[in-house]
Amino acid sequence: MTIFRDPAVLWRRITNRWRMTFHQGDMIILFITVVMLLMPALALQAASWPVDVRTIVPVVIIGTLLGFILARSHYNEALAIILSTAYAGVTIIIVAAINEPGDLLPNISQVIIRSIQWLIDLTTGGINQDNLVFTLLVAVLFWFLGYNSVWHIFRIDRVWRVIVPPALILVTNIIFYNGEASLDIYLILFLFGALLLIVRSNLDARQWDWYINGISAPRNIRMQFLRMGAVIAAISLIMAWAVPSGGLQDRLDAFQQFLQSDPMTQFAEFWSRLISPIESDGPATTDYYGSDSLDLGGAIRLGDQIIFLVNVPNDGTRYYWRSRVFEHYSNGRWLPSATLRVSDFSPPLDINYDPNIVGSSRRPLNQTFTISSAPSRIIHTAPQPVEVSIEGRMDLLRTQGEDPNSPVNLSVIRPRRVLNPGDTYTATSLLSTATAFDLRAAGTSYPEWVSVPNAQMPQGISPRVVSLARQIVDEAGATNPYDQAKAIETWLRENITYNENLPQPPTDIDPLEWLLFDIQEGYCVYYTTAMVAMLRSLGVPARMAAGFSQGEYDAAVGQFVVRERDAHTWVEAYFPGYGWVEFEPTSAQDPINRDGDEPQPETQSILPAATAVPTNSPTPLPSPTLVPTSTPESGQDQPPPPQLPSLTPTFTPTPTATPVIVPTIPPPVQPPPQDTSFLSFLFQALGAVLFIFLIFVGFILVLLFLYWWWEWRGMRGLSPISRAYARLMRYIPLVGLNIEEDQTTEERRDTIVRKLPQASRPVSAITRNYTHERYSNIPENADIPPQVTQAADEAWSSARGHILSRWIRRFIPFLHNRD
Known part of the structure; x- marks a missing residue:
């Protein structure tokens, strides 16, 4: 208790301990x-x-x-x-x-x-x-x-x-x-610190050489070296930053090709299933919407390269090539609601919908896709696919929570392997043929599995957006969900100017409020988000669909040519009995006019539809050459309209839905009932036994590794006596002994014996035999008698038992107190 009564002694103890732990x-x-x-x-x-x-x-x-x-x-x-x-x-x-x-x-x-x-x-x-x-x-x-x-x-x-x-x-x-x-500052500071650590490491090596050779060095040499190292490191970084990086892009392209391999693709899917993607714009690839988020960002640049070709009839049908759907929106970011991933490696891949999901008034459409310029990790199809010719994986959302028997909504389809240029696959989808008369009569009896993820108000939506939606439908006199959707679609097309060169949205305001009331310019992601949010505020289920618009029909090849600039998003709204139906609020795209609609004017501008590249998964693919898309000057000079336009669509009486020949929809495949037979119990029991066996095998492997780590690591080439002594020095810290480097072998023996008197005999045998072997005139390559090897092994086995016994007793309180 002297140190507590004498502060000077206590301070001296603390100072000495600090100096022993922290060197200069x-x-x-x-x-x-x-x-x-x-x-x-x-x-x-x-x-x-x-x-x-x-x-x-x-x-x-x-x-x-x-x-x-x-x-x-x-x-x-x-x-x-x-x-x-x-x-x-x-x-x-x-x-x-x-x-x-x-x-x-x-x-x-x-x-x-x-x-x-x-x-x-x-x-x-x-x-x-x-x-x-x-x-x-x-x-x-x-x-x-x-x-x-x-x-x-x-x-x-x-x-x-x-x-x-x-x-x-x-x-x-x-x-x-x-x-x-810019991430350059982080790299610069990292390299600066790394160079200083290299300087310190080389200084330590030199100081050891000086010590061995009896050369004295100034006490402050370490600080002098670090100061000089900091100056040299700074000069080196400045010079390195000024050196041109010729040939770097070729090496990066080769590395990116490696990332397109199947194992890396599977790892990327595993990653994206468990880790949410980053918010930055990633390299542009054919997987524009293959990642699990899509942000309302700034300016976009999409090129003119061909992504894929589609062979479908050119009969005037409006086509979309969908990659995935997004249901959840919050504060400028779209996310899917899929909770289940299912793999089907027996082609063709069948998607069996519940009839309530697809609805009636649909016709089958056969499509053939040919990948063109870059690999793809997404299977694109027309909306509501029912069959794909290749094997793949599907992200699904159950319609009734965790009920395994409930029908599912499809979010995205991925191929089992990367689709490379030249690869071809076919798909069959069910296109809606519902007329405006049908959809007006659909009613509002939405099932819960539709309304829960698709009709709830998105987080962060401004009350001004909600009020604007109500004002639009009131002025249009829209009283049913379809007319309300058309009124909002028309207002967005007429009042929001298409512009791909947007600034980054401000962080202190709702992006939709900024779009609708401030800048009044945007591209398809903004149009779609605005329409989905306003429809949901009116209680109409809606979601964002992403992929590509139909592209241009090339009569020479008889196919639609889909380019990078055709990347697009649109709206899908749900109508009871008719399923998900497409709407086009983006003014740069042609409107969708159904039988019973008042014809809408053509596109606001001649600009092709394009959209922001969504957040990529952590394993990206190579970036294509991006060609900026110009925006007409007239579009940016137009002042925003002073007030809402008066929309007076012509309403027709709601007729009884016209009978339509509906294609046969495959019935949903229900999971097999749970097997409660003895065979099922036997399989479960065998699985449990196998699991326990694997745990046991893993435990044995861990023990074997620890045995090798402690007994044989670094012992190659040592004689049995030297090996026993090295093991003794390795094990002895377990009992709390700290052997000094400058102690002789005999001094070390005395230190160990005082701590472990019961191990005196084997410890003495090991240390004395080691001293004899080390300092006698025995030739280095002389044969070791078997009895010497046996004696060394027995001595070490006995010493190890005493050391481990004492080490275990340290963790048992009542035994530790007896030591």
Whole structure:
């Protein structure tokens, strides 16, 4: 208790302990390491990956500091990594819970529950894009990056093992990011820190050489080297930035070709199923809407290259080539609502809808697609496909929650393998032939599975948008959902100017409010979002469909030619008895005029429809050459209309729906009933036994690995006596002994025997035989007698038993107190 009564003694103890842990320059190197590790994390956040830096930054700092303490401790590598893993689990969960709204203890519970749910979806094929879980995964990665860095800096001095892992993350992010934010500053700061760490590593090597050769060096040489290294690093970075990067694009193109391979495509699908995509614009490919989000962004640029050819009758039918649908909208971002992924690897791929989903008044359409310029990871079809000739995977939304027998809505179809240029597939879809008279008489008896995901008001919608929708339909005198949809469609076509060169939407206002009341210009994503939001505010189920418009018909080849500039979005509204029906609010596209409609004027401008490239999955494909599309000057100079136009469509009496010959729709395939027979029970029991057996095998493999790690790692070429001594030195820290490097073999024996008197005999045998072997005149290649090998093995086996017994007793309180 003397140290507590004497502050000077206590302060001296603390100071000595600090100097033993932190050597000269360690704090600066720790700071450089933390800053260098933060660069990839902050670059991920700048590239709009769904990570919470409020969690990542504290985790990096705490993980690096705890890793430094472990690196300076007497623990061996295996025990240190186990302790670091335990610290990581506790720290990351607590930090993530602190950053969630609410109280700490309930937040910890929620973090754990959401992580478990993510694991369940991972193993059952579900779709779970919880951003919190992605943040936790990134936090775990950066925790171990911090631990790895300080271990290889302060313990074994392998500086390239520190630099390469975070460099791969940073460089990969920079290569694949194609947004507006600049990530160069993160790369510059990372390289600057990496160069300083290389300077420090070389200095340590030189200082060791000086020590071995008895050369003295100034005490402040470390700081001088770091200062000179900082100047040289800065000059090197400036010169490197000025060097032209000729040939870089060719190497990037070759790497992107590798990313188009089937294994990488399957990994990308796995990633997109569990990780929500980033918000940035990715490289443009034929998979324009294959990713799982679509944002209301700024200017777009789409080229003129041919994406695919479609062989269908040119009979005046209005065609769309759909890639996917989006149901969920929130604050400028569209997401799908699909919760289930189903694979069908026995072509043809059949999609069997419930009759309520497809509805009546439809005719089959056979299509043949030929991929043209770039690989595709999406199967495009006309809306409501029922058959595709190739095998693939479907993202589905159940119509009745988790009921496995409920019908499903189709979100997107992906091929099993990438569709390369020249590949061909056929598809059959059911096109709507419903007239305006039919749709006016459809009524409003929406099933719950339609209204829940497709009629709820989107999050973040301004009340002004809702009021505008009501004002439009009131002035048009629209009293049924179809006339209301046509009134909104007409208003958008007449009052919003088509413009692809939009500025980025402001962050402090609803993008739709900005579109409708401020700029009054936009492209198809804005038109579609506005119409869907206004229809939902009126209680009409609607969703966004994405893909391509029909393109241009080439009579020479007898096919529709679909180009990059034809990328498009449109509206699908649901009508009871008739299913999903298309609407075209974009003024740059021709209107859809059905029998019973008042004909609408042609397109507002001659510009082809184009749309923003959606957020790509983390594994992108090569970018095509983008050709900017010009916008007519007259469109931008037109002032916004002073008031809403008076819409007076001609209404006709609502007749009884005209009988139509409806094609036979395949009945939905119901899942087979659960088998409760003895055979089913036997299979379940065998599965459980197999699972337990695999766990047992895994446990044995872990034990074998630990045995090799402790007993044989680094022992190649040693004699039995030297091997026993090396094992003794490796195991002895388990009992809390810290053997000094300058101790002789006999001094080490005495230290161990004082701590483990019961192991005196085998420890003495090992150390004395080692001394005899090391310092006697025995030839290096002399044969070792079998009895010497046996004696060394027996001595080590006995010593190991005593060490492990003492190590186990350290963790049992009542036995530990008896030691």
